[in-house]
């Protein structure tokens with residue numbers, strides 16, 4: 001096997017839990033690293049030592065509330081609740097743990113020790129999305145800041161290949177919303193505004209600041225990457241997506257692929273788990289900025305999440321997509337036990353299903369050296385219900401239905417997590 005490099009994965013692992021209203025999104029970030037060398041696979045994990053982590057460790061208890069519990073100890077009233085638990089990326093020679101309402105936190109790529117918040121040499125003045133995009137053609141890092149509050153604008157940033165922040169643009173938005181991810185193509189950036197709205201005035205009345213307001217519809221803002229052209233906003237039906245698989249340009253339109261749900265499960269508690277009544281499916285939107293129309297096509301009927309692809313084709317027309325899913329609706333716990341591979345050219349699909357009560361995480365694509373698009377491996381963590389431990393599974397990306405080609409046994413549990421990345425040996 002020609003896998004040489006490190007697979008990093010981030011996820012929540014709370015040092016202290018505030019109370020029974022703890023939500024998965026609130027847990028302290030822990031980064032797990034699997035190093036593939038000539039001698040085998042080495043494993044290391046460390047908490048991201050955020051300011052919050054340090055304050056709570058010193059106090060010996062929880063000081064910050066969370067999404068469902070907005071209480072904060074007065075001693076930390078002006079401190080950041082950054083948990084750095086959502087994603088981990090490598091760019092400009094830095095390894096960064098990301099959380100969308102705070103600064104990136106730089107880690108040592110070998111030891112995983114925390115170096116501290118990274119503000120791009122003082123040029124980043126606000127939070128950064130956990131889903132930036134690396135343009136494979138230019139090496140640039142594109143990202144946004146969606147200020148958590150009542151602001152009717154977001155900010156777009158571009159860092160060059162070396163990690164210097166070289167562009168900042170303020171973008172007025174139709175209404176303040178939760179924006180977890182976005183999409184880029186060769187010449188455009190697409191900002192999704194879904195009617196999961198933010199209003200801090202609601203919070204001051206003791207209500208959740210987040211609400212589902214389908215009457216507002218969904219808006220897509222299309223921004224030219226080059227030059228200073230205006231953002232064109234298109235409107236379509238209310239829906240919600242956490243994650244985009246990819247986007248690309250074709251015949252003057254933008255093709256936008258995402259895992260999309262028609263609604264949010266419970267208006268009052270928009271982030272409750274239990275995905276049975278909230279299936280998100282792989283959808284392709286065709287955005288035509290000329291006619292200002294949005295067309296929607298369901299590419300696969302399986303409920304799934306965590307879409308990934310061969311990122312060497314990010315922003316370009318592509319053939320292979322992957323996501324995790326629940327097999328045949330037999331599970332009732334909302335957790336994933338399957339991976340689906342879609343071949344957009346042949347419309348073929350392959351599925352891998354874990355046995356029993358085992359649980360899968362996001363599957364990260366790793367290219368085979370010298371291989372074409374989609375040729376390589378999928379890396380994912382599997383939690384084994386029976387033993388209470390986790391295994392790292394390695395699948396042939398184009399033959400996932402054959403099952404793992406190798407497994408790395410971890411003697412303990414790795415909690416269900418969010419996103420990760422592969423850093424090849426050459427990097």
Ligand SMILES: [Fe+2]
Pocket residue numbers: 086130131180242243418419
């Ligand atoms: Fe995410």
